[in-house]
Amino acid sequence: MASMIQPKARRYLPGLLLTAVLLMVSATAAQAQTSTADSLAAWQKVSSVLTHPRCLNCHQPNVPKQGDNRQIHVPLVVRGPAGHGVGAMTCGSCHNASNNPTSRTPGAPHWHLAPASMNWEGLSDRELCLMLKDPKRNGKRTPEALVTHMANDGLVLWGWEAGAGRESVPMPHKEFVDHLKVWVAGGTACPK
Amino acid sequence: MVTLNVNGKNEEMDVSPEMPLLWALRDRLNLTGTKYGCGRAMCGACTVHVDGEAIRSCSIMVGTVAGGKKKITTIEGASGKVAAAVINAWQKLDVVQCGYCQSGQIMSAITLLSKNSKPTDTDIDLGMEGNICRCGTYVRIRQAIHQAAKSLA
Ligand code: FES
Ligand code: FES
Numbered sequence: 001m002a003s004m005i006q007p008k009a010r011r012y013l014p015g016l017l018l019t020a021v022l023l024m025v026s027a028t029a030a031q032a033q034t035s036t037a038d039s040l041a042a043w044q045k046v047s048s049v050l051t052h053p054r055c056l057n058c059h060q061p062n063v064p065k066q067g068d069n070r071q072i073h074v075p076l077v078v079r080g081p082a083g084h085g086v087g088a089m090t091c092g093s094c095h096n097a098s099n100n101p102t103s104r105t106p107g108a109p110h111w112h113l114a115p116a117s118m119n120w121e122g123l124s125d126r127e128l129c130l131m132l133k134d135p136k137r138n139g140k141r142t143p144e145a146l147v148t149h150m151a152n153d154g155l156v157l158w159g160w161e162a163g164a165g166r167e168s169v170p171m172p173h174k175e176f177v178d179h180l181k182v183w184v185a186g187g188t189a190c191p192k
Numbered sequence: 193m194v195t196l197n198v199n200g201k202n203e204e205m206d207v208s209p210e211m212p213l214l215w216a217l218r219d220r221l222n223l224t225g226t227k228y229g230c231g232r233a234m235c236g237a238c239t240v241h242v243d244g245e246a247i248r249s250c251s252i253m254v255g256t257v258a259g260g261k262k263k264i265t266t267i268e269g270a271s272g273k274v275a276a277a278v279i280n281a282w283q284k285l286d287v288v289q290c291g292y293c294q295s296g297q298i299m300s301a302i303t304l305l306s307k308n309s310k311p312t313d314t315d316i317d318l319g320m321e322g323n324i325c326r327c328g329t330y331v332r333i334r335q336a337i338h339q340a341a342k343s344l345a
């Protein structure tokens with residue numbers, strides 16, 4: 001393979017390899033510094049956010065819930081083939097990409113029910129933890145991709161800007177992401 | 193200034209992007225066939241189409257559908273095979289009671305049948321769930337949708 005590399009690129013190769021090794025070592029060091037106990041403690045904080053109505057209401061098997069009292073969505077809307085409703089009852093029928101101050105419907109980019117494989121309702125803390133790190137049930141995400149998703153996705157961020165009449169997630173978003181990073185760095189530990 | 197494409201025509205107006213589309217349609221464009229019921233996305237009286245999808249115009253903001261690319265259709269502009277079949281069935285079965293909810297019902301029925309050409313009763317109930325009729329014409333609405341589906345087959 002090395003013979004296929006151009007001479008100019010070959011000159012940079014040792015430096016690149018050294019950088020890669022250093023990055024791997026520092027990642028392993030960060031992981032080593034974060035214990036399983038740290039990860040487990042961080043998970044408790046993460047889980048307190050995931051089970052907040054702003055997250056849980058749309059991580060449902062078939063019908064979203066709404067409000068801080070977590071009632072069945074009124075009017076009734078069902079998942080449908082793409083998680084966006086059926087017939088004349090789709091998420092986009094009423095929800096905008098931002099909260100609507102007049103009708104008071106909440107809104108965020110790509111407002112929709114989480115995929116059925118990501119139903120969080122009724123799970124124990126352990127089950128939720130195992131589901132979150134299972135690529136088959138978390139949208140094929142690595143732990144690092146989970147952090148990126150929860151740090152940046154517009155629909156996730158809405159949980160912290162829920163609009164009038166709804167409680168936003170009480171833990172500051174940055175704090176939540178920091179806990180998530182510790183959970184990941186310590187090996188995504190799950191409670192027994 | 194925002195541009196709305198309504199019933200095939202670009203309309204310009206000086207309104208806030210947060211204004212409910214319903215106000216733009218009724219108060220600026222005088223398209224009063226679309227009704228104001230609850231203003232909270234709960235009744236369906238204000239249903240119009242955006243690119244063929246049924247939306248509650250009291251809840252969708254002007255800014256969401258502005259720019260001229262999204263095609264807004266109100267009951268005044270409803271046309272085509274499915275719309276004709278629905279309106280025809282509605283007339284034949286005399287669906288309408290007081291009529292207040294009916295432009296919304298018809299717009300929703302058109303979207304439903306455009307997506308599902310042979311809906312079951314359950315499909316109709318779930319797909320039309322957002323449209324409330326205070327006169328209780330649900331039985332005739334169901335029949336009319338089935339009849340429209342048959343006429344389109
Ligand atoms: S007026 Fe829009 S849903 Fe009731
Ligand atoms: S016909 Fe009267 S509200 Fe529906």
